[in-house]
Amino acid sequence: MMPLPLSMKLLMLFVSMLGMQGSGHSCELQPGGTNVARNGEAIQSSDYVYKPMGYANQSIDGNREGNYHQGSCTHTKKEKDPWWMLDLKNSYSIGPIVIVNRQDCCSERLNGAEVRVGNSPNNDNPVCGTVTSADSIITFCCNGMLGRYVSVVIPGASEILTLCEVEVYEEIAKLERHVCW
Template structure:
């Protein structure tokens, strides 16, 4: 394929010029194999397991999103009970309101239960229902967590998917 075709494809897919890369995700979502927990619970509709129920629905009242209380550095965590290879992590943001809360959230992968594991990626764009893929390229860890570091906030997510295979691909 000529390079200009690849460039146009990137513009079409990303809605603008994407200079760095995107993540090619393969395999099945293994998140359901772990146990989810979170720093607090705002309401019974927002329980931790809602983020790994296989449902990308972004409306909180339909019961498939998580929601913590307003607190300093809220977190959601997935425990695989043993180290796993993590190729990619996909986050689905809430779409009915409050999607801006996820700005700056970090996806972390590692073996420490304190959420201070290495960062796979940081949320740098938020929109209603936005699906964001982070390429972790084989990071290993027992835990995959989403943390909003250093501020008082409520954390809401509507799905977290974890894939064992994910590789960065240049946009052109």
């Protein structure tokens, strides 16, 4: 095998370093990261109100309590395609979205729910991820999806949608390696 000329080696080195210079996506919550959901406004397809609980904004109050009866979770009526939507008031590059599921009962209700991010206020934005487990805390990596609206929709089913907290973090680009020439 013939050795590569120095100019070709330098070109290959330069191209590989360019790839390392780009910003990488991270799904880890960054120290000091801001939960931009706290400044937004949430609505949902219906309100099942039991002792002044269940309203959409209760899922962005900063309280990760998973017991519905403690007053910090949302709750729709049982309906086809229930949804919850957050207006962030500005468009962001979205990184991690953390959902705290109901933990006192019924956590399986969230299975199949789609988390959507985009600029349409009609819940028809691209899907960032789908809930596939009844875990108490579920994190989605949206990898810089741009959007003003974040929604959680259970498509194609007659179901109740309950969310105990939704945290939305802006994507923080990290420089993986600096190259000096």
